[in-house]
Amino acid sequence: xxxxxxxxxxxxxxxxSPRTFSCERLGYVxxxxxxxxxxxxxxxxxxxxxxxxxxxSGLGKSTMVNTLFKSKIWKSTMxxxxxxxxxxxxxxxxxxxxxxxxxxxxxTVTDTPGFGDQINNDKCWDPVLGYINEQYERxxxxxxxxxxxxxxxxxxxxxxxxxxxxxxxxxxPLDLEFLQRLCRAVNVVPVIARADSLTIEERExxxxxxxxxxxxxxxxxxxxxxxxxxxxxxxxxxxxxxRIPFAVxxxxxxxxxxxxxxxxxxxxxxxIEVENMAHCEFPLLRDLLIRSHLQDLKDITHxxxxxxxxxxxxxxxxxLPRGPGWVNLAPTQSPTPTGTRASPGPGKVxxxxxxxxxxxx
Amino acid sequence: xxxxxxxxxxxxAAERPTxxxxxxxxxxxxxxxxxxxxxxPRRTPLPRGWAIEERSGLEQQRRGPSLAPPPAGxxxxxxxxxxxxxxxxxxxxxxxxxxxxxxxxxxxxGTMAATDIARQVGEGCRTVPLAGHVGFDSLPxxxxxxxxxxxxxxxxxxxxxTGLGKSTLMDTLFNTKFEGEPATHTQPGVQLRSNTxxxxxxxxGLKLTIVSTVGFGDQINKEDSYKPIVEFIxxxxxxxxxxxxxxxxxxxTYHDSRIHACLYFIAPTGHSLKSLDLVTMKKLDSKVxxxxxxxxxxxxxxxxLTKFKIKITSELVSNGVQIYQFPTDDESVAEINGTxxxxxxxxVIGSTEELKIGNKMMKARQYPWxxxxxxxxxxxxxxxxxxxxxxxxxEDLREQTHSRHYELYRRCKLExxxxxxxxxxxxxxxLQETYEAKRNEFLGELQKKEEEMRQMFVQxxxxxxxxxxxxxxxxxxxxxRLKKLHQDEKKKLEDKKKSLDDEVxxxxxxxxxxxxxxxxxxxxxxxxxxxxxxxxxxxx
Numbered sequence: 030x031x032x033x034x035x036x037x038x039x040x041x042x043x044x045x046s047p048r049t050f051s052c053e054r055l056g057y058v059x060x061x062x063x064x065x066x067x068x069x070x071x072x073x074x075x076x077x078x079x080x081x082x083x084x085x086s087g088l089g090k091s092t093m094v095n096t097l098f099k100s101k102i103w104k105s106t107m108x109x110x111x112x113x114x115x116x117x118x119x120x121x122x123x124x125x126x127x128x129x130x131x132x133x134x135x136x137t138v139t140d141t142p143g144f145g146d147q148i149n150n151d152k153c154w155d156p157v158l159g160y161i162n163e164q165y166e167r168x169x170x171x172x173x174x175x176x177x178x179x180x181x182x183x184x185x186x187x188x189x190x191x192x193x194x195x196x197x198x199x200x201x202p203l204d205l206e207f208l209q210r211l212c213r214a215v216n217v218v219p220v221i222a223r224a225d226s227l228t229i230e231e232r233e234x235x236x237x238x239x240x241x242x243x244x245x246x247x248x249x250x251x252x253x254x255x256x257x258x259x260x261x262x263x264x265x266x267x268x269x270x271x272r273i274p275f276a277v278x279x280x281x282x283x284x285x286x287x288x289x290x291x292x293x294x295x296x297x298x299x300x301i302e303v304e305n306m307a308h309c310e311f312p313l314l315r316d317l318l319i320r321s322h323l324q325d326l327k328d329i330t331h332x333x334x335x336x337x338x339x340x341x342x343x344x345x346x347x348x349l350p351r352g353p354g355w356v357n358l359a360p361t362q363s364p365t366p367t368g369t370r371a372s373p374g375p376g377k378v379x380x381x382x383x384x385x386x387x388x389x390x
Numbered sequence: 391x392x393x394x395x396x397x398x399x400x401x402x403a404a405e406r407p408t409x410x411x412x413x414x415x416x417x418x419x420x421x422x423x424x425x426x427x428x429x430x431p432r433r434t435p436l437p438r439g440w441a442i443e444e445r446s447g448l449e450q451q452r453r454g455p456s457l458a459p460p461p462a463g464x465x466x467x468x469x470x471x472x473x474x475x476x477x478x479x480x481x482x483x484x485x486x487x488x489x490x491x492x493x494x495x496x497x498x499x500g501t502m503a504a505t506d507i508a509r510q511v512g513e514g515c516r517t518v519p520l521a522g523h524v525g526f527d528s529l530p531x532x533x534x535x536x537x538x539x540x541x542x543x544x545x546x547x548x549x550x551x552t553g554l555g556k557s558t559l560m561d562t563l564f565n566t567k568f569e570g571e572p573a574t575h576t577q578p579g580v581q582l583r584s585n586t587x588x589x590x591x592x593x594x595g596l597k598l599t600i601v602s603t604v605g606f607g608d609q610i611n612k613e614d615s616y617k618p619i620v621e622f623i624x625x626x627x628x629x630x631x632x633x634x635x636x637x638x639x640x641x642x643t644y645h646d647s648r649i650h651a652c653l654y655f656i657a658p659t660g661h662s663l664k665s666l667d668l669v670t671m672k673k674l675d676s677k678v679x680x681x682x683x684x685x686x687x688x689x690x691x692x693x694x695l696t697k698f699k700i701k702i703t704s705e706l707v708s709n710g711v712q713i714y715q716f717p718t719d720d721e722s723v724a725e726i727n728g729t730x731x732x733x734x735x736x737x738v739i740g741s742t743e744e745l746k747i748g749n750k751m752m753k754a755r756q757y758p759w760x761x762x763x764x765x766x767x768x769x770x771x772x773x774x775x776x777x778x779x780x781x782x783x784x785e786d787l788r789e790q791t792h793s794r795h796y797e798l799y800r801r802c803k804l805e806x807x808x809x810x811x812x813x814x815x816x817x818x819x820x821l822q823e824t825y826e827a828k829r830n831e832f833l834g835e836l837q838k839k840e841e842e843m844r845q846m847f848v849q850x851x852x853x854x855x856x857x858x859x860x861x862x863x864x865x866x867x868x869x870x871r872l873k874k875l876h877q878d879e880k881k882k883l884e885d886k887k888k889s890l891d892d893e894v895x896x897x898x899x900x901x902x903x904x905x906x907x908x909x910x911x912x913x914x915x916x917x918x919x920x921x922x923x924x925x926x927x928x929x930x
Contacts, residue, residue, distance in 0.1 A: 058565050059781040060542075061594040066785035067537055068530045069722055076529050099522040125518045130527040175804045179793050258539075320525040324532035332642045343637045 075126075075133035077183050078323060079164075081215075082138065083157060083207070084192025085145040088222035093190075093279035094138050096292060096303060097315055098127060101281075102138055118143040118156045139186065145203055154207045161186050161214050165338040185335060187326045188251070188318060189215045192222040193274060197235050200242045208248045215334055216251040216326050218318070219243075224276035224309055225294060225301050232276045239274055250274075252322070256329055269317060275310040278303055543597040543646050544784060545626075547678065549619060549670065550655025551607035552577075554685040559653075559740035560600050562753060562764060563776055564589065567742065568600065577605025580618045599647065607666060616670040623649055623677045627799040648796060650787045651714070651779065652678040655685040656735060660694045662701045671711045677795055679714035679787055681779070682706070687737035687770055688755060688762045695737055702735055716778060717786050730778050736771035739764055 082090040091103035102125060124137045139160070144153055164185045171181040189211060193204060200208070211217050219239070224232060243250060250273060252266040280294045280303045292303040303311045318326070548556040552573050561567055568587060584601040601622070606615055626648045633644050654671060656663065674680055682702065684690070690698060706713060713734065716727035741764050745754045753764040764772050779787075808828065 058563070058589075058591060059776065060589060060591045060596050060784075062781040063542060063596075063784045064534050064538065064594060066782070067534055069720060070785055070789075071530045071533050073720060076526075078526075097524075098518075099520050099524050100518040102518065125516055127518055127520055127524070127526075129520060129524060132527045132529055134526050134529070175801050177797070179797075315525065320528055321532070323526060323529060324536055328536065328642075336639070340637050 072131055072133075074180075075135060076323075077135045077137075078327070079137040079139070079184060079186050079188075080318070081141070081157075081161075081186045081189045082192065083141045083144055083189060083211075084222060085194060086142060088192040088194060089279045090140060090190075090192055090222075092281055093192075093220075093222070093277065094140075095281045096279045096311065097318065098136060100125070100127060102136070103140065118153055120156060120160050137184065150203055153203075154210050157207075158210060158214060161189075161211075162338065165335055166342075168335065169339055169342060183327075185330055186215050187330045189217045190318075191217055191219045193219055193239065195221055195223050195226050195235070195276075197227055197231050199235075199238045205242065205246055205248075208243070208250070209246060212248050212250055214338070216253075216329055217248075218251050218314070219274040220314060221274050221276040223278065225278045225296075227276065236272075236274060236276065251326070251329075253329070256333065269313075272310065272313060275314045275317075277311045277314050278309040279311070538593055538595075540642070541595040541597060542784075543599070544788070545599040545601065545647060545649050545651075547582075547601045547603075547619075547623070547649045547652040548655065549603050549606060549652060549674075550685060551657060552605065554655040554657060555740045556602055556653075556655055556685075558742060559655075559685070559738060560602075561742045562740040562772065563779070564598065570602075573604045575605075575608050577608055579609065580604070580606050580615050582618060582622045597645070601649065612666050615666065616673045619670070620673055620677065623674070624799070627677075627796055628803075630796065631800055631803060648791055649678050650784075650791045652680045654680055654682045656682055656702065658684055658686050658689045658698075658737075660690050660698050662698075663705050668705065668709055668711070671706070671713070672709060675712040676798065679790055679795070680711075681714050681775075682735035683771075683775060684735055684737040686739065688739050688757075690737070699733075699735060699737070714787070714790070716783055723782055726782065727778075730774055733771060733774060736775045736778075738772045738775055739770045740772070 257263045294301045586599045589596045718724040744751045
């Protein structure tokens with residue numbers, strides 16, 4: 030009630046675009062208190078984030094996830110342990126709730142053991158695409174209900190981290206195929222895994238070659254150039270785009286270096302510090318994914334990828350005529366003999382998604 | 391402050407935090423708005439000590455439906471017992487359609503939230519302790535930045551009789567001068583006038599739309615006065631629904647025109663609510679958040695005011711009118727909202743004139759017997775209104791509009807269309823069937839219309855033909871007439887010619903006869919005459 034109360038302005042990394050005045054204001058009204066209200070509400074509700082890690086086995090995916098979120102999300106598979114190699118590609122999902130300074134985050138990590146491990150890796154992206162589309166489908170079904178929940182649980186994959194093996198040459202055909210198909214459906218962030226096997230120069234060369242490859246095949250990884258909204262975004266994102274893919278090293282053990290306790294990998298010739306920018310680019314990845322662009326990832330998933338999926342789904346169910354004044358909702362898929370509202374089998378969905386994507390894009 | 395409060399949840403024990411959070415979820419449910427839908431308190435069975443869940447998801451060969459996905463579509467881990475407990479909560483969720491926990495807000499920036507952080511925690515998501523600073527505590531800031539760059543919008547509807555000071559109050563609330571002239575009392579019906587303004591304060595941009603009723607309460611027969619208002623509100627919902635159902639939609643940049651708050655201006659009679667007010671509020675309470683205010687309250691004395699307020703609230707309650715209650719579930723605002731709820735309806739005074747009082751310029755109204763200060767809490771409740779409407783609850787108002795009123799409208803509208811949901815546990819009623827039926831119906835209608843049109847066409851053609859035939863006949867007649875005329879003329883001319891010819895012949899005959907006579911006469915006369923005649927003739 031104190032008219033001179035200043036509500037704290039949010040720490041913004043960039044200035045917001047100015048708006049035109051159309052009314053002359055004579056005093057303080059208190060509109061900016063709505064920012065506080067937003068914050069309070071967001072803190073109360075908590076956040077959700079779903080991340081998927083894709084890559085061959087042995088590239089350090091589980092370790093990377095543990096390092097990113099500084100907790101034992103996954104039991105990282107130790108080499109030598111007799112873990113039966115999965116015959117087919119499976120997806121494992123784990124959900125955790127982590128909290129920091131009052132902010133609750135419900136984190137879901139999906140792993141893809143068995144990716145690219147077989148001799149014949151044909152169509153190994155199908156289950157992944159199928160899973161992604163299945164999450165979209167779930168959300169869509171919830172959204173078109175008549176009596177829908179107040180808050181639709183969001184299981185859609187917000188970000189897919191793709192681990193590129195550090196060959197040092199260029200992207201392999203498997204990588205290219207996968208990236209091409211996935212970047213249309215989800216935000217993909219490629220990283221060079223196990224980058225401690227490359228020297229700094231090799232890293233740079235590798236990175237440039239990968240960037241060229243991506244450009245040649247017109248693969249748009251996150252942050253996508255076409256979604257930059259204003260000039261500040263462009264500047265920030267182009268800096269990031271220069272460094273994509275990040276060369277990362279994951280570690281969940283701590284060692285003593287110069288009296289400090291750091292996460293790192295200890296080798297005979299030295300300790301690779303994960304959080305040291307001179308050693309690897311893990312901090313960049315972490316900042317991108319968590320500290321600065323998390324909300325952006327979610328927004329793009331919701332506003333772009335999900336909408337694209339929805340458009341495709343609605344169009345294909347649009348064989349029916351328009352009722353008076355209304356657009357058709359998507360009916361369920363042609364009912365199976367049991368008539369249950371089953372989500373379409375993954376193969377079917379992603380096959381169609383592929384075909385459509387071949388036509389549309 | 392909040393960190394400390396939530397500190398209790400940050401623990402390794404899975405049960406204590408879950409019960410506490412679940413209990414809070416229960417109170418969330420209970421304390422939720424005074425809507426007509428009261429969801430039953432959720433009873434989630436809390437499983438004990440879950441380890442990391444793993445879900446064997448889709449396998450490459452599997453083509454059929456995936457492993458019994460829970461109907462409510464939760465992305466959490468699955469095991470048999472887990473799916474049981476989730477199904478039970480899903481059923482209770484289906485029973486309580488408007489489930490309690492607040493929605494992901496702004497139609498634009500979808501904050502994905504915890505709904506059921508209670509539900510999820512209860513179902514076995516482990517709270518994992520962090521070994522260091524990860525950095526996602528900047529999430530609320532990221533969210534706020536996004537919202538700021540997108541801007542906010544807020545729509546207020548002012549309902550009240552002419553002359554109660556609606557425009558002045560809006561000017562006073564937002565500290566500016568919105569343009570518009572005062573309405574006359576001679577409007578034939580109730581109309582709604584809507585204006586949109588762009589306000590900016592520090593870095594927050596607000597698109598404010600103020601809708602005002604013009605001519606409300608001025609007619610002699612006021613039975614239908616509420617109808618234009620209800621229609622307007624419905625039209626805004628309709629527009630949003632249409633946008634939401636489009637195939638290609640742009641919801642995150644859509645200008646939301648749904649009414650977030652309705653300020654109902656009550657005339658300061660001091661006795662009770664007018665019947666027009668009661669009827670209108672009753673019609674509006676399920677469509678919009680109503681905040682009743684007593685306008686021009688400097689006309690009522692303090693004692694009368696308290697009695698008036700009590701009378702109004704009791705009338706509202708006895709008539710079952712659901713006015714907007716400020717939310718009391720969040721601790722930070724519960725207290726202030728609770729006290730304010732008791733002060734409803736607010737008695738306000740609006741004024742844009744500034745007078746010098748003491749040594750400050752203040753908004754006030756000057757009377758010969760004293761000066762009423764607008765921002766003085768002892769004089770009127772204007773400050774309370776501003777506080778509640780703008781500074782504390784703007785976001786909640788928008789959320790209620792979206793999650794309660796709009797959802798209700800949407801549900802009614804879609805059910806009206808004949809669409810039903812699939813029932814998860816009983817036999818499924820697929821939308822496909824409804825569509826087939828509707829489609830056949832529609833095609834049948836189409837055919838009928840086609841028939842009609844065809845018949846109409848045929849008829850028109852016939853008429854035209856008849857017309858043309860008549861015209862043809864006329865033309866023929868005309869032609870005949872002309873022909874006849876022509877023939878008559880011809881005949882006459884021929885007659886004349888004939889007579890002329892006759893005359894010529896007759897003349898010729900006479901001439902020959904005369905010549906003959908002459909020649910006979912000259913022959914009898916002698917040859918001299920002949921010669922003379924011949925000479926004469928030679929002369930001739």
